[in-house]
Amino acid sequence: MRTHFIAIGGSAMHNLAIALKDKGYQVTGSDDAIFEPSKSRLEKKGILPEEMGWFPEKITSDIDAVILGMHAHQDNPELAKAKELGLKIYSYPEFLYEQSKTKTRVVIAGSHGKTTITSMILHVLNFHQKDVDYMVGAQLEGFDCMVKLTEDNDFMVLEGDEYLSSPIDLRSKFLLYQPNIALMSGIAWDHINVFKTFNDYIEQFRRFVASITPGGVLVYNEEDAEVVKVVENAENYFRKIPYKTPEYEISNGKVFLKTEMGDIPLSVFGAHNLLNLEGARHICHTLGIMDEDFYDAIMSFKGASKRLEKVEREDKGILYKDFAHAPSKVKAAVKAFCEQFKNEKKYGFLELHTYSSLNPVFLEQYNHAMDGLDEAIVFYSEDALKIKRMEPISPDLIKEKFKNEKLKVFTNAEELHAYWNLLDKTQGVYMMMSSGNFGGLDLTK
Known part of the structure; x- marks a missing residue:
């Protein structure tokens, strides 16, 4: 399959480009500026554009998919050429859905905590050598690329962002994933430049819950009043699993999680991270990870990049x-x-x-x-x-x-x-x- 990325240098876009290259796809791309670490990572894979800028002549009729990044503008000349040729144009999340629509999709959403929760889940699965496809927005220890796409894996774990999908697709990214299993960590007004009122912002989460597949699962933070309201007012059918901050104590500067299996020492700190951990535990349980195995793995989790x-x-x-x-x-x-x-x-x-x-x-x-x-x-x-x-x-x-x-x-x-x-x-x-x-x-x- 031949794919072309318009704005390949973005933190998310370049990871997807690398994942597709690893999958055996033919990958090309353009951008007007690419910074580190994207530049070196693309160069290592042989898919760094030879020169910066937009080149309509790169857009040819044999391209199977054009993937459009948020950095590009609506009047981008490569985008105009792709439209002229009638090529299939995907946003980043739309293409991820196409790659995962035959899999069980696990989507982690929320105004805060979603990167950490997704990272915790992937850390635990990796610790126990459970292979899944994934997309997460932070660099993780033990992971070379933050997107993985295969033909064989049954599950895909996705960090679900509420921001816009692309310059020509103004839907929230997480509305395109149609989760079988979902988590909602919290709702606090953000992206005011796009969602002018708090109600506009909350509406995205209402739609996200409505997009859960029939008979699916939603793990949600019962300590967040706005989340609870959205869940209680949902009209579609899914199983609801609430979670809250677990008991813990700090002793000699070390955080210990209080569990039925004893005190579990952690490498992260903060009540919000303990709350994130509890959400991750419930998701892992739906994926077949027992609590004992979860705690065994989470002790070595040091946090997602740039999160405390x-x-x-x-x-x-x-x-x-x-x-x-x-x-x-x-x-x-x-x-x-x-x-x-x-x-x-x-x-x-x-x-x-x-x-x-x-x-x-x-x-x-x-x-x-x-x-x-x-x-x-x-x-x-x-x-x-x-x-x-x-x-x-x-x-x-x-x-x-x-x-x-x-x-x-x-x-x-x-x-x-x-x-x-x-x-x-x-x-x-x-x-x-x-x-x-x-x-x-x-x-x-």
């Missing part, structure tokens, strides 16, 4: 980085950090750089998000606001919305870096929350 991930520093200081940027994720990460390091001075840095996080209306959602930290720092770039054509935001407004007068606010990367360099990283503990890089800050030094 410890950074090895040259000075041996204690620093964690977290992908947290949405309000619910920030609150969960801060709570976990404060609980884990009760007796240490705690520094928390948050970078705001998504459309939602820089929207004055949405900023209300961050109220008290940094409470509990001894030093709370928020950084956003005034230049980024200009690039996004958004109105300026004052540091005072940030403090007001966060309801934290002691908040330190930086709008210039150089000033942030100067403050950072003055801190003795061997004193206290540090958490850096961002889906960006704090203006190029090196966290290892």
